[in-house]
Amino acid sequence: MMTEKRHSFWRDVAKYRTLLIMISPAVLLVLLFSYIPMAGIVIAFKQFNYTGGVFGSPWAGFDNFKFFFQSGDAWRVTRNTALYNIGFMVLGNLLQIAAAVLLFEVGGKWFRKIIQSALFLPYFISWVVVGSIAYNFFSYDVGAINNVLASLGMERIDIYNTPAYWPYILVFFHTWKLLGYGTVMYLAAITSIDTEMYEAAEMDGANVFQRIMKVTIPNLIPTFIILALLAVGNIFRGDFGMFYNVIGNNGMLFSATDVIDTFVFRLLMNTNDFGMSSAAGVYQSVLGFVTILAVNYAVRKYDKDRALF
Amino acid sequence: MMKKKKKLGLVLTGVLAASMVLSACGQSNNGANNGAAANGSGSDDGGAANNQAANDAIDTSKAVNLKMVMLGPKPADYDQVFGEINKQLKEKVNATIDAEFLDWSDWGQKYPLKFAAGEDFDLIYTSNWANYNDQSNKGGFLELTDDMLAKYMPQTWAAMPKVKWDQARVNGKVYMVPQNQSKEFTDKLILYRGDLLEKYKLQPIDSPETYQAYLEAVAKNEKGMTPYGLEASDTKMHNLDKQLLLQKNNWFSVGDTSLAFKVDDAKGQVFSIYDTPEFKDLLTYYKSLADNGGWSRNALTNKGDTTGDFKAGKVASMSHNVTALGGILAEVDKTHPEWKATLADLTPDSHKSAAISTQNGIAIHATSKEPERAMMVLDLLQNDKSLHDLIMYGIAGTNYEPVGDDKFTKTDKYGNFNSFSNWAWNSPLNRVDTTYPQAAQDVEKKWAAQVFHYPLETFVFDNSKVLNEVTNVGNVMMRYGVPLEYGLVPDTAKGLETLQKQLKAAGIDKIKTELQSQIDAFLAKQG
Numbered sequence: 015m016m017t018e019k020r021h022s023f024w025r026d027v028a029k030y031r032t033l034l035i036m037i038s039p040a041v042l043l044v045l046l047f048s049y050i051p052m053a054g055i056v057i058a059f060k061q062f063n064y065t066g067g068v069f070g071s072p073w074a075g076f077d078n079f080k081f082f083f084q085s086g087d088a089w090r091v092t093r094n095t096a097l098y099n100i101g102f103m104v105l106g107n108l109l110q111i112a113a114a115v116l117l118f119e120v121g122g123k124w125f126r127k128i129i130q131s132a133l134f135l136p137y138f139i140s141w142v143v144v145g146s147i148a149y150n151f152f153s154y155d156v157g158a159i160n161n162v163l164a165s166l167g168m169e170r171i172d173i174y175n176t177p178a179y180w181p182y183i184l185v186f187f188h189t190w191k192l193l194g195y196g197t198v199m200y201l202a203a204i205t206s207i208d209t210e211m212y213e214a215a216e217m218d219g220a221n222v223f224q225r226i227m228k229v230t231i232p233n234l235i236p237t238f239i240i241l242a243l244l245a246v247g248n249i250f251r252g253d254f255g256m257f258y259n260v261i262g263n264n265g266m267l268f269s270a271t272d273v274i275d276t277f278v279f280r281l282l283m284n285t286n287d288f289g290m291s292s293a294a295g296v297y298q299s300v301l302g303f304v305t306i307l308a309v310n311y312a313v314r315k316y317d318k319d320r321a322l323f
Numbered sequence: 324m325m326k327k328k329k330k331l332g333l334v335l336t337g338v339l340a341a342s343m344v345l346s347a348c349g350q351s352n353n354g355a356n357n358g359a360a361a362n363g364s365g366s367d368d369g370g371a372a373n374n375q376a377a378n379d380a381i382d383t384s385k386a387v388n389l390k391m392v393m394l395g396p397k398p399a400d401y402d403q404v405f406g407e408i409n410k411q412l413k414e415k416v417n418a419t420i421d422a423e424f425l426d427w428s429d430w431g432q433k434y435p436l437k438f439a440a441g442e443d444f445d446l447i448y449t450s451n452w453a454n455y456n457d458q459s460n461k462g463g464f465l466e467l468t469d470d471m472l473a474k475y476m477p478q479t480w481a482a483m484p485k486v487k488w489d490q491a492r493v494n495g496k497v498y499m500v501p502q503n504q505s506k507e508f509t510d511k512l513i514l515y516r517g518d519l520l521e522k523y524k525l526q527p528i529d530s531p532e533t534y535q536a537y538l539e540a541v542a543k544n545e546k547g548m549t550p551y552g553l554e555a556s557d558t559k560m561h562n563l564d565k566q567l568l569l570q571k572n573n574w575f576s577v578g579d580t581s582l583a584f585k586v587d588d589a590k591g592q593v594f595s596i597y598d599t600p601e602f603k604d605l606l607t608y609y610k611s612l613a614d615n616g617g618w619s620r621n622a623l624t625n626k627g628d629t630t631g632d633f634k635a636g637k638v639a640s641m642s643h644n645v646t647a648l649g650g651i652l653a654e655v656d657k658t659h660p661e662w663k664a665t666l667a668d669l670t671p672d673s674h675k676s677a678a679i680s681t682q683n684g685i686a687i688h689a690t691s692k693e694p695e696r697a698m699m700v701l702d703l704l705q706n707d708k709s710l711h712d713l714i715m716y717g718i719a720g721t722n723y724e725p726v727g728d729d730k731f732t733k734t735d736k737y738g739n740f741n742s743f744s745n746w747a748w749n750s751p752l753n754r755v756d757t758t759y760p761q762a763a764q765d766v767e768k769k770w771a772a773q774v775f776h777y778p779l780e781t782f783v784f785d786n787s788k789v790l791n792e793v794t795n796v797g798n799v800m801m802r803y804g805v806p807l808e809y810g811l812v813p814d815t816a817k818g819l820e821t822l823q824k825q826l827k828a829a830g831i832d833k834i835k836t837e838l839q840s841q842i843d844a845f846l847a848k849q850g
Contacts, residue, residue: 081791264623
């Protein structure tokens with residue numbers, strides 16, 4: 015039995031050697047950057063010092079996790095992180111699909127290219143710059159919005175000190191920035207749909223809307239599910255660049271805008287404790303891992319072929 | 324079934340391979356550590372042996388290249404100046420330096436990583452505000468014993484007063500070569516526009532009340548001008564607290580917490596700033612200023628550059644230490660003499676604090692392979708006149724014009740070299756800037772007479788036992804304290820109550836107990 019198994023394994027290796035060689039760089043990269051660093055998880059359970067290093071430092075049990083749960087804010091920031099990411103995911107994907115479908119239907123190659131590039135442009139703007147743009151819009155004394163309001167004889171709005179506005183503003187910026195990127199992905203998916211389907215639909219007398227609803231959208235669902243599954247794995251990771259650069263350390267807004275990443279950054283900014291920072295990372299990873307297992311299980315129940323694994 | 328097993332086999336192989344790689348990693352790590360330990364003991368032995376033959380000349384026959392880490396942007400004239408420095412160092416101790424620069428924007432993140440990643444470097448800038456205690460405790464720096472210092476840094480050893488070494492001790496051990504300069508103050512003051520003061524016929528500013536009158540007059544009459552510009556918006560307390568609370572009442576706040584003690588209290592009794600009537604009064608002061616437009620309503624999301632705004636006439640006053648404000652004053656006096664920019668001490672009668680020696684310094688990396696040569700280089704940079712001039716001011720005639728032996732004038736190219744933390748080599752050899760304004764010199768002269776030394780001056784709080792509480796208290800200060808102080812919470816009394824309640828929940832009392840016991844122990848040891 016044993017020999018037979020080994021035999022077939024090596025025979026397979028020999029048989030697929032070209033394919034195996036082709037995939038080996040990717041496997042190596044994943045191993046190097048995703049699996050080997052996982053050993054670093056031990057830092058979360060250690061009292062890290064330089065003399066001991068990663069493996070030689072004394073164990074600390076779950077002490078490194080305490081600061082996070084002791085704060086009383088653990089639940090709030092975890093909830094904020096998840097809700098923001100769900101908001102980004104749902105609204106982002108809907109608008110991306112809509113934009114892709116519209117762009118596909120609109121004729122004129124040049125027009126399409128120009129719109130597509132225009133949509134893509136924000137993707138290249140760094141969050142630091144977006145933070146400044148936001149400040150120039152929303153600032154109380156010098157912001158564009160407040161200047162317009164004032165010139166119309168209306169009251170200025172104190173946006174930077176009112177938490178209620180910020181979920182909308184943040185979702186807006188995130189959607190705006192990633193719209194072009196997602197649109198291109200969906201556009202690619204649409205162009206790979208078999209044109210015969212459209213021809214058949216046209217023959218059957220389908221109008222534009224029926225064509226979109228019955229052919230394009232159903233064909234986009236697999237792409238959507240994969241993108242959604244990938245996003246779900248990161249649902250407990252706040253987009254630090256965005257939250258930090260747009261909100262900064264504005265205590266007035268924390269109740270509505272604090273995500274795990276900014277919260278942990280703020281707490282550990284001055285302590286430089288590797289153990290505690292790693293503990294927060296492990297917390298996020300474990301939550302993300304559990305979520306992705308659950309969602310994948312649900313997708314599997316619904317349609318086996320569309321699950322990730 | 325067969326298929327599944329095959330899969331399992333593959334996974335197992337993968338795991339085995341990975342674990343082999345990992346264990347190899349661990350081993351090589353150990354090897355490095357052992358090597359470092361051996362190195363350390365080796366140099367110790369060397370020290371002892373050298374003691375027996377202290378007069379033997381130090382062997383410098385082997386050429387050594389030292390890596391040095393500095394804070395601040397890389398100077399434009401790096402190649403020219405360091406080329407000259409290296410030429411002289413090569414001649415004197417057969418060594419050269421390669422400097423690396425950590426920019427101000429992200430040095431805080433990069434600094435600890437240099438150590439964590441085990442990077443190869445020999446010298447690094449450090450300070451009581453730049454990880455000195457932290458890295459000393461974590462074992463990132465090489466301990467400098469008296470024997471080593473006397474042998475390899477004879478000039479520094481002779482020039483540096485003993486008290487400065489004592490100030491640099493962490494748990495009784497020295498890990499840095501501190502600056503050797505006494506004329507630096509940690510107190511802050513205000514820079515404002517004299518022309519506006521005259522315009523609105525106000526009293527000269529010398530107290531919180533006169534300052535308030537100035538801020539309110541500017542807010543009311545000067546449209547488009549911010550009365551007070553913030554130094555930084557990511558602090559845990561109001562920028563003016565340093566002056567209006569700590570300096571005014573002669574308090575010293577500890578670490579990153581709201582805990583403080585009175586500097587003239589021999590017992591060092593610790594209390595929470597937020598519980599004091601002084602703080603409550605200050606809140607009323609702040610609230611009325613905020614409501615009258617004393618600072619931007621977006622103070623917490625300040626994206627501006629206050630120094631630049633002041634120079635451009637968009638900000639009517641700012642706070643900082645005397646050296647920084649003196650520099651700005653000199654510049655503004657040149658470009659806008661009609662502004663009559665003036666320095667104001669809001670608490671003229673309080674005790675002043677001289678910076679302790681660890682304000683600037685250089686440490687040697689614990690794993691440095693050439694600690695002896697590193698020390699010799701440091702010795703020269705701090706005490707050799709021509710090298711000291713080079714590292715502090717650049718090339719004579721290009722970056723600065725020497726005036727006599729102890730003064731200098733900045734040239735246009737001064738900024739091309741003077742961009743980084745070369746303050747570590749401050750020493751009695753420093754030249755005085757001839758353009759440094761008289762007003763700032765007067766302030767320094769006056770303050771020098773008011774400097775107050777107290778036993779807890781060099782006390783350092785080791786927060787490792789209460790780290791969880793310290794992090795959470797810091798968060799509470801930022802979330803509830805700062806908005807309250809900037810007058811953004813409508814109901815001040817209720818805001819203060821929330822703040823105190825949250826602090827209690829975050830564990831302020833536990834920190835207080837720990838801090839008090841450390842202070843008591845510190846004082847007992849000194850007593």
